[in-house]
């Protein structure tokens with residue numbers, strides 16, 4: 001019988017499902033070292049946010065087939081390492097949506113009426129009514145940053161309570177926002193005009209410290225900010241300073257830069273801030289939902305069946321997966337690349353399948369392309385199961401064309417996307433059946449392997465320009481791994497594709513755009 005280790009508290013409903021097919025051991029007090037020592041015996045690991053599944057845990061988990069996260073975020077799992085080891089990582093993308101949305105709404109209401117401090121005051125024997133005069137949320141403006149599953153529910157309820165709604169989400173169409181009663185605006189306007197700001201976006205390098213000292217300085221002095229998304233989206237030191245100096249009205253946090261929250265000045269701010277210990281998903285209903293959702297997937301994988309919400313491996317039959325895996329990787333990489341070039345808010349994606357890729361069942365390839373396209377925005381929340389639904393909800397029109405004729409390569413894939421930065425296209429092929437090469441960008445021929453950090457420029461083909469970009473990157477201590485230039489005619493327009501060893505530091509793109517002859521520049525992180 002397979003063995004499952006459950007290392008965080010999960011609902012009994014999940015344990016009952018696991019017990020149908022496995023020996024289940026629940027041990028929620030393991031230290032990181034004890035987990036590494038124990039994991040070798042287990043075929044599956046079920047966790048919540050408490051357990052950190054590091055490379056050391058994965059290396060020691062020689063029998064591990066699946067890691068199940070009873071919740072959304074898999075930021076406590078080393079997913080790339082699990083993928084390398086062929087371990088399926090599953091989550092529950094929707095099981096706690098309502099719980100997290102209601103927690104954010106509860107924070108907004110409690111903050112407006114000083115409920116936690118009034119409660120403390122009465123319990124300490126006081127009766128101070130004047131100190132706790134609150135404000136109404138009716139007719140106030142709520143700025144929702146991130147209009148995905150949780151943000152949408154918050155918006156719907158807030159609208160019913162008579163609030164005016166602004167939203168910022170670079171990957172959502174104005175029509176979708178309008179359906180939810182939100183005016184889609186730029187972030188600086190939302191920061192300036194909102195009476196309440198609630199964050200419902202993933203934490204990524206781009207969203208880290210999205211709410212920082214400069215942003216806080218542009219907000220109303222009465223603004224109240226809620227973060228039930230991820231710690232680190234708000235710069236805690238800047239927030240504490242703004243609250244201390246009274247330049248904003250209040251804050252309510254459920255998540256922190258480091259959890260559990262240690263010695264922090266946030267704890268000293270009393271009436272100005274409400275702090276909860278990452279309780280967004282902690283409702284009876286959500287815990288039952290996520291436990292069942294994830295336990296069912298662990299059971300299925302242990303029985304040799306596909307998982308429906310794998311964040312790293314498509315929910316396809318193993319034999320189909322085996323054959324398609326390189327093509328899926330190609331489609332996902334090109335989708336991610338073209339999505340970033342098109343700049344988010346994509347309205348249309350055209351996928352052209354050429355040669356041997358055009359035969360057989362192309363649907364998984366289409367799904368992989370959409371997963372790649374959305375992955376920059378949705379991170380681990382998009383998978384092979386929900387990519388099509390997520391694309392539909394975002395109003396992305398998908399076009400597929402097939403041509404089975406073999407041209408320069410036995411098979412190639414071309415993706416064009418229309419987004420907020422205009423229309424861009426990329427073509428890619430598989431060399432030797434597995435190595436991905438990008439063979440053109442916007443119809444300029446190149447030949448580059450995709451890498452984690454990339455820079456693309458559109459420039460005039462003229463002497464000296466390549467050297468200037470090279471020296472500029474050097475002056476910012478960015479190392480170039482490889483570089484390719486593609487052009488259609490001599491001294492016409494050209495495209496330069498650079499693979500970089502380091503991420504591009506802030507501000508460098510502006511410097512590149514100032515180089516004479518450079519028409520456009522894009523950074524891409526794959």
Ligand SMILES: NC(=O)c1ccc[n+]([C@@H]2O[C@H](COP(=O)([O-])OP(=O)(O)OC[C@H]3O[C@@H](n4cnc5c(N)ncnc54)[C@H](O)[C@@H]3O)[C@@H](O)[C@H]2O)c1
Pocket residue numbers: 072073093096097100145146147148149150151168169170171172200201202203206207228229230254255278279280281282376377378381
């Ligand atoms: N506190 C908790 O216990 C708890 C529980 C569940 C989820 N969460 C967190 O809540 C957040 C939202 O979860 P969800 O299920 O709604 O996710 P979701 O994927 O459905 O929505 C996220 C939205 O953020 C948008 N987005 C991405 N980058 C953005 C950016 N730079 N600026 C603005 N918007 C951006 C995406 O387009 C998407 O619409 C996540 O961070 C998740 O980890 C917290």
Ligand SMILES: O=C(O)CC[C@@H](O)C(=O)O
Pocket residue numbers: 048049050070071072073074096278280281282
């Ligand atoms: O397990 C938890 O309670 C945290 C859940 C939440 O942050 C999530 O990402 O789903």
